[in-house]
Amino acid sequence: MTEATLEAPRGVGRRTTRIHGHDVPTGIHIGGRWVDLDATFEVTDPATGSAFAMVSDASETEALQALDAAVNAQHAWGSLNPRRRARLLRDAHDLVRERADAFIDVMVVESGKPRAEAAAEFELSVGFFEWAIEQVGHLHGDFGPGSNPGYRVVTSLQPIGPSLLITPWNFPMLMGARKMSAALAAGCTLVVKSAQQTPFTIALLVQALQDAGVPDGVVNLIHTTRSDTASTALLADRRLKKLSFTGSTAVGAHLLTLAAQHITHSSMELGGNAPFIVLDDADVDLAVREAVVCKFRNAGQACVAANRIILHRDIADEFTAKFTAAVETLKVGPGFADGVQMGPMISAQQRQRIDQLVRGAVAEGAELLTGGKAVPGEGFFYEPTVLRGVDRSSRLSCGELFGPVAVLYTVDSVAEAIEFANDTEYGLSAYLFTRDISRAVRIGEELECGMVGVNRGIMADPVAPFGGTKASGLGREGGDQGVKEFLEAHYIALTIDDERAQW
Numbered sequence: 051m052t053e054a055t056l057e058a059p060r061g062v063g064r065r066t067t068r069i070h071g072h073d074v075p076t077g078i079h080i081g082g083r084w085v086d087l088d089a090t091f092e093v094t095d096p097a098t099g100s101a102f103a104m105v106s107d108a109s110e111t112e113a114l115q116a117l118d119a120a121v122n123a124q125h126a127w128g129s130l131n132p133r134r135r136a137r138l139l140r141d142a143h144d145l146v147r148e149r150a151d152a153f154i155d156v157m158v159v160e161s162g163k164p165r166a167e168a169a170a171e172f173e174l175s176v177g178f179f180e181w182a183i184e185q186v187g188h189l190h191g192d193f194g195p196g197s198n199p200g201y202r203v204v205t206s207l208q209p210i211g212p213s214l215l216i217t218p219w220n221f222p223m224l225m226g227a228r229k230m231s232a233a234l235a236a237g238c239t240l241v242v243k244s245a246q247q248t249p250f251t252i253a254l255l256v257q258a259l260q261d262a263g264v265p266d267g268v269v270n271l272i273h274t275t276r277s278d279t280a281s282t283a284l285l286a287d288r289r290l291k292k293l294s295f296t297g298s299t300a301v302g303a304h305l306l307t308l309a310a311q312h313i314t315h316s317s318m319e320l321g322g323n324a325p326f327i328v329l330d331d332a333d334v335d336l337a338v339r340e341a342v343v344c345k346f347r348n349a350g351q352a353c354v355a356a357n358r359i360i361l362h363r364d365i366a367d368e369f370t371a372k373f374t375a376a377v378e379t380l381k382v383g384p385g386f387a388d389g390v391q392m393g394p395m396i397s398a399q400q401r402q403r404i405d406q407l408v409r410g411a412v413a414e415g416a417e418l419l420t421g422g423k424a425v426p427g428e429g430f431f432y433e434p435t436v437l438r439g440v441d442r443s444s445r446l447s448c449g450e451l452f453g454p455v456a457v458l459y460t461v462d463s464v465a466e467a468i469e470f471a472n473d474t475e476y477g478l479s480a481y482l483f484t485r486d487i488s489r490a491v492r493i494g495e496e497l498e499c500g501m502v503g504v505n506r507g508i509m510a511d512p513v514a515p516f517g518g519t520k521a522s523g524l525g526r527e528g529g530d531q532g533v534k535e536f537l538e539a540h541y542i543a544l545t546i547d548d549e550r551a552q553w
């Protein structure tokens with residue numbers, strides 16, 4: 051394979067592919083140039099199961115070239131007046147908003163999600179840019195007295211430096227926006243590596259940043275089928291100063307071992323196994339509505355999806371009947387079809403994994419209340435499924451389901467609900483339905499996770515710290531911590547002569 055020729059003029063000769071009427075770059079982006087490589091890979095539409103475009107496939111050579119560009123651009127970008135950075139990000143934000151249809155349509159094609167969900171993801175993604183922009187001008191340090199005379203404590207917040215951002219496929223715009231907005235606001239240059247299933251939404255984001263005037267080399271993008279070799283090469287290079295990863299716990303753990311080489315500052319947004327607890331005093335109709343969204347958004351392929359629906363015995367029958375009936379009304383189909391509420395899974399492999407889990411559980415005695423099989427025809431559709439009678443030690447219960455399968459469990463007490471909820475290596479999100487807010491706070495405080503939704507199934511918000519504990523990750527995105535994940539405190543002990551300065 052010939053290596054990339056980085057002499058390609060800016061924007062000229064840039065190859066694009068047409069996706070639902072929108073032109074999207076197919077190359078990687080290094081040093082302000084779109085570069086199309088001889089090596090390419092196919093991208094599949096999950097609604098049809100067919101390849102719809104090709105995209106450049108970067109090797110570790112191009113990955114390191116992207117890091118070169120980020121390193122070369124770091125000093126200027128990190129030194130740029132923060133409010134100038136904010137203005138550039140605001141211009142990019144405005145361009146992204148102008149191009150909303152392109153982002154939403156491309157998300158539907160490459161991820162399969164219903165257009166209404168893609169539109170919601172678009173709004174949330176833009177919200178992270180707005181939130182980061184609002185924070186940039188306030189990234190001040192501090193000045194104050196030391197513990198003794200003779201000096202002052204001067205602290206500032208400095209950008210950590212060139213960052214590697216690795217994103218998953220399930221929320222292709224949101225994951226890129228959450229990381230890129232924070233890194234850029236903090237003054238870090240970056241190399242973003244897209245998920246190979248969903249390269250094009252990120253490409254649109256990079257294009258908007260370039261069109262807004264973000265300087266060459268600040269934002270670099272690689273697509274690759276060789277994530278491991280590319281990441282291994284990048285994390286072996288001590289010029290890389292930050293890793294921000296979103297994906298499975300297994301891959302996150304692997305990357306942390308690579309980051310250990312140079313103690314690379316790392317943020318990890320990993321897997322989840324969310325308990326969805328409905329107590330005896332809950333509003334059952336509300337809990338049913340929220341459980342449907344929390345479970346079946348993005349066909350269950352969400353890190354914060356309800357993985358174990360835990361019902362107090364007193365309301366279990368009512369909830370089960372209403373929830374199952376609601377699930378059976380879900381309209382499953384291609385993301386552009388009117389009224390579709392659930393799209394396909396991302397791949398045939400993921401669908402097969404889910405089908406095997408369901409069949410295995412039924413074989414072990416679980417009761418199938420609805421669904422339970424692949425939808426025949428093109429695409430990777432799977433019926434919204436509800437199971438009960440699953441062993442709490444089963445793979446269904448202990449692992450991250452990441453598919454359109456709801457598993458119902460019944461408990462006799464709050465204590466049993468809390469114990470079961472916490473009996474997992476994960477600690478990302480949890481949900482709690484009760485009419486008693488004092489009870490909600492007390493129980494919420496006992497749940498071992500980063501985020502608790504009380505009487506709601508969706509809680510993502512740029513102003514809130516998103517992230518988990520235990521095997522669900524390190525650090526937070528959004529909230530007052532998101533941008534700070536890309537900053538380091540810098541302390542100067544400034545000697546002064548307190549005595550001579552007397553008057």
Ligand SMILES: NC(=O)c1ccc[n+]([C@@H]2O[C@H](COP(=O)([O-])OP(=O)(O)OC[C@H]3O[C@@H](n4cnc5c(N)ncnc54)[C@H](O)[C@@H]3O)[C@@H](O)[C@H]2O)c1
Pocket residue numbers: 216217218219220221225243244245246277278279281296297298299301302304305319320321322352353354450452478517522523
């Ligand atoms: N906590 C969160 O905010 C959050 C959000 C979305 C998804 N997720 C998690 O992501 C997972 C689903 O996404 P996925 O299937 O893309 O996860 P994944 O871990 O398979 O891949 C995530 C990213 O890592 C890359 N990757 C895979 N193997 C790698 C390796 N050996 N070295 C370097 N990079 C590698 C992939 O190409 C992709 O870009 C689920 O576990 C989900 O819970 C977490």
Ligand SMILES: O=C[C@H](O)CS(=O)(=O)O
Pocket residue numbers: 174220221224351352353354509510516
């Ligand atoms: O997959 C996890 C995403 O972070 C989903 S959310 O929209 O942030 O809840």
